[in-house]
Amino acid sequence: MLRALRPFVLGATLALTLAYALPAHSAKDLTVGVSDNILGLDPTDLNDSVSLSATRLFYQGLFGFDENYKVIPVLAESYDVTDGATVYTVHLRKNVLFHDGTPFNAAAVKINYDRLRDPTLRLKRQSLLEAVDRVEVVDDATVRIVTKYPSAVLPNYLAHTGASIISPKALEQYGKDIGRHAVGTGPFVFVDKQADRLKARRNTQYWKPGLPKLDNVTIRSTPENGSRIAMLRAGEAQFIFPLPPEAAELVAKDPKLTTVKTPSIVIHYAALNTLKKPFDDLRVRQALNYVIDKDAFIRIVYNGYATPMDAPVAPGIAYYSKQNVWPYDPAKAKQLLAEAGYPNGFESEIWTFSNTLNSRAVQFLQQQLAAVGVRLAVKPIEAGVATDKLWGAKTPEEAQVRMFYGSWAPSTGDADWALRPLLSVKSYPPAMFNISYFHNEAVERALTQGLSTADPAVRKQSYDEVQKTVWDNAPWIFLSVDTLLAGRSKNLVGLRQQADTSLSYETADLQ
Known part of the structure; x- marks a missing residue:
């Protein structure tokens, strides 16, 4: 630090002295360490939370979420909606530029939403706009979104990172390579x-x-x-x-x-391919839920920083419906396996993304299942090949997955997105993420009803039914909700x- 200057120093010397004495601007450079690779940069075509989170550096949507996970306007300033929740008129923020200098406007919104809805592109987040019938440009700062049926939850879906707005100029310039830009x-x-x-x-x-x-x-x-x-x-x-x-x-x-x-809305579970033996037998799926000590799982894998799943969705999700935690009962598990024709257990394999916590989790499952004769081979997979291995099968018969340990964070905050992408027959890969290949007609009817109404009471009834049916049918080993x-x-x-x-x-x- 420069404490004093001698009074006879000339002005030029003084300026030079101060230039050396005062600190230059120090760049504010942040480095964040994450557990998995970033697979791409097109938010409309990503499955994993690490990659989607990274795209938030660059992209925004019409809406977003505040710290309490409530929908707030971002590139939209406000919106009006008809009483039947079928027509949304969205008033856009003005004087916003894309990074390439082109203006954000209603035409950009329409181009993006029409692209996301295009079934020929098979973008992984296409289902976010499943309710949308058409998008109309009213003027530069106003867009009208017309839905196929009442959809009070549409702003939640538009707030998902997967519905972010990409520069139309960049879409035209990079085409299929937009995920690398x-x-x-x-x-x-x-x-x-x-x-x-x-x-x-x-x-x-x-x-x-x-x-x-x-x-x-x-x-x-x-x-x-x-x-x-x-x-x-x-x-x-x-x-x-x-x-x-x-x-x-x-x-x-x-x-x-x-x-x-x-506190989180992230659940951890082990998906069971219900079309492959022995997981096509309900008694086997129930047995695997009985044989896992959920409290021990949380203590050993997460050092206590989690809670047992007591529903197919986390408590922070709208229309969460609490069930009873599957109790730890190895004797019951052995009984069910014997009834299903597996008194000595069976062999299988479990896939999971390759990182330290996942490895610890599947090793715990491996040890617990061994107690009832289930011999589990652990198969780590790199994130870069997950798209093909997990979601690339064109038909259920092509699917190789038998068990998969993973997580799900339904980033709309709503029960529909917490359930439908993982449990609807319409969500079989490659469309979405139902790698349990679970199919239940009562669940399908209730999911459709819950999505196509704006009545909160009807939605609650629908999602209560879905959660109870899924819980009883056990397409997953239900494990934990993260902290x-x-x-x-x-x-x-x-x-x-x-x-x-x-x-x-x-x-x-x-x-």
Whole structure:
């Protein structure tokens, strides 16, 4: 620090001295460590939460969610809806530019929504707009969305990251390669994507004054838990997710770091392919639920930072309907297996994404199932091949998956999106994610009824029926609801994690 200047120093010398003495602007560069690779940058064509979260750097939709998971306007300023919830007139924000300098307007919304709805493109988030019949441009700042049936929940679907608005110019320029680029209206501009990292820089023409506060953001894919923790403790990353549960206290004791705990809508389950033996037998599926000690699973795998699933959806989801937790009863499990013709158990395999926590979870399942003679081979799969292995089968008969340990975060906050993509017959791959190949006519009727009405009482009745039927038919081993754990440098403020695991970078700052 320059404490004093000698009075005889000439003006030019004084200026030079001050230039050396005062600190230059220090770039605010944030590094975030995540557990899985980022598979692409087209939010309309992504399945996994890590990739979708990363696209929030660049993209926005007409609506979004606040910290309490309530729908708020983003690129929309407001909307009007008819009493029957079939016509939405959305008033758009003005003077917003895409990163390529082209204007955001009603035509851009129509182009994006028509693209997402196009069945020939088979975009993975197409079902978000299943209720939409047509999109009309009223004027530059107004768009009209007409639905096929009453849809009070449409704003929730438009708030999903998968319904983000991409620059029409970029869609035309990059075509099918748009997933390797990112041109939106968001707070950051795409710089580069490599196998293990994504780089973004500040959008200097962002429509919100004074934001973003960071200069650069790098997301680094670091599957190994120890490596992510080491990055955080060494200052190479300022935020890591997930934080391994066993490291929560270690991070909390570090004077430069803090542990962040966020209630979530993320469920963990093991899907059972109900079209393949022995999982086509209800008694077998019930037995597997009885043989897993859910409290021990949470204690050993998540160090206590979770709760047992007591419904097919998390308590934070609209129209959640509590069931009874499947009790731990190995004797009952053995009885059911014997009745189903498997007194000595059977052999199978379980797939899961390759990371430390998933490996620990499936090893726990392997040990528990061995107690009733079920011999389970663990098959880790890399995220990059999951699309083909899990969701690439053109027919149910082609599907190779037998069991899959995974998670689901229904990022609309509504029961329909929590259930339909995973449990409807219309959601068999490659359309969506029903890798249990579960099919129940009562569930189909109730899902259709719940989606096609604006009456809250009818929706509640519909989703109550779905959840009870699914619970009783056990297409999954129902396991846990997460408490999200992350590690953060104390000088990082304003980075918000949502209940579906996604990160909001807009107000993040390094102090």
